[in-house]
């Protein structure tokens with residue numbers, strides 16, 4: 001692995017990756033209400049089983065407890081959060097102040113996203129802000145961290161030393177451009193990348209090969225996205241109705257072939273096989289497991305995929 | 315051939331239904347006509363290519379604008395026939411008259427009457 | 435051109451409630467071309483209002499006047515005398531025209547009869563599509579002549595996002611993804627380099643009312659006096 005310079009943030013996730021361990025991250029969606037217990041309950045399933053937990057930010061444009069607030073609960077519970085921030089809901093001023101506040105509270109990872117369009121949510125005519133885009137947000141965090149300045153040029157008294165994440169979708173057209181786009185995110189300042197859920201393994205292998213050829217895996221840690229399928233219905237829904245998702249017919253058939261009541265076990269088996277392949281795949285530095293509303297299955301999946309125990313760090 | 319058609323119809327000749335403007339139709343109703351219909355050539359046979367298609371669009375537009383203000387759009391209609399179809403012409407005239415009878419008089423007349431009564 | 439849609443009749447009726455004599459002012463430029471507020475639309479709306487108010491036994495007298503351009507003082511002079519005879523003005527021009535009229539006759543209530551919708555193109559009779567948000571910082575030179583501010587649902591400057599769906603935008607199966615088109619066009623022209631570099635944060639210019647004074651021109655000093663003259 002090439003020289004990566006000084007640690008950027010000192011987050012657990014960064015340390016794991018720098019030490020060359022295969023990272024394993026999880027995801028948690030905050031509740032639709034001011035329910036602290038709900039966050040803690042979900043977090044309990046993840047504790048000790050993942051290196052860091054992405055906290056979604058009004059995912060699919062549906063209002064939930066603020067991502068940074070849920071991140072703080074995770075810190076209190078002894079887990080490391082990965083603060084997701086979308087460009088849909090705040091302008092650049094609010095972004096900067098949220099980044100400072102999050103860092104001051106001990107949040108060390110941030111994942112910069114465009115965000116789903118408000119149209120997908122239950123308040124579809126809310127004004128999407130999109131003052132800046134995800135690429136510019138990555139660059140903004142990097143600028144604040146490395147230059148210790150606000151975009152205006154004014155000095156920051158304590159810079160937010162964040163480990164900067166980005167998303168990558170190898171499965172949306174134009175395919176040829178997706179690797180270029182990843183390169184652009186790295187150029188903008190991404191330290192790590194988590195991909196869209198992978199089901200089309202052929203296309204992902206191709207994508208990784210190109211990324212490795214361009215040396216992107218040496219400039220940025222690439223975590224492969226995995227979401228176990230719970231049912232044939234879920235697979236069909238994802239294939240048809242989720243933009244930018246590529247679920248091949250073969251995956252749906254495999255779930256269907258498992259027989260009645262066995263599709264979810266087959267989904268987990270497929271996820272485990274994927275994780276095992278990613279462990280060996282050149283350029284893949286870890287897995288990001290998005291067990292949507294299935295947090296309680298994470299310990300079992302982690303165990304069976306052989307990623308436990310998580311490494312201890314000094 | 316002389317054909318009978320209802321005497322309450324006033325015919326206005328135009329060279330092509332493409333000449334009929336939305337305001338001609340709207341004004342007819344505004345001025346108190348109970349109904350107005352446009353009789354054009356069969357679709358696809360317009361001498362000017364699409365005069366009758368334009369007329370149909372305009373008729374639909376006027377129907378929509380009337381509905382908006384609470385006047386039945388069906389007071390305005392479009393019919394198509396070819397020249398020399400006298401009996402069809404008479405049949406359409408009867409059909410339209412029947413239609414208007416069902417709808418009753420132009421509601422603006424009632425309103426005007428009420429107004430006059432008030433000012434008396 | 436500027437594209438507008440006529441407001442629903444109910445909304446217009448509500449604004450004109452209580453007025454007995456109203457002048458409807460159309461505009462002969464953009465809104466006439468897009469069939470929203472030209473001479474013909476003034477006539478139709480007046481006929482509708484006349485009939486609607488008679489049905490309610492509360493007649494209204496509607497005047498009609500369509501000027502060449504409501505956003506240009508040069509064409510408004512002939513309106514001054516006419517306006518005096520009316521209690522209120524209904525304007526079928528775009529929002530700029532409505533405001534220009536309101537500014538010229540500050541003692542008259544002025545009401546909009548259309549919703550100004552976008553700057554767009556004429557795709558066919560009665561069919562218009564948005565193309566420009568007048569952001570004041572045009573990037574079309576870098577994006578193959580396709581505007582990311584207008585045509586991308588998220589206004590991304592470094593697209594495409596991960597939602598691109600078979601070349602369509604994540605928001606609708608009928609809306610092509612702007613960034614997919616940008617990519618295809620630049621690829622065809624061998625200019626993909628244009629979008630390889632990070633496009634930095636936009637310095638938005640459209641946060642305050644903007645004024646343009648072309649080089650070689652200046653604002654007349656006593657502008658208000660001139661306006662009155």
Ligand code: SF4
Pocket residue numbers: 585586587588589590593594595596597598599602603604605610611612613614
């Ligand atoms: S799918 Fe394309 S047009 Fe739609 S928001 Fe994403 S980049 Fe923009």
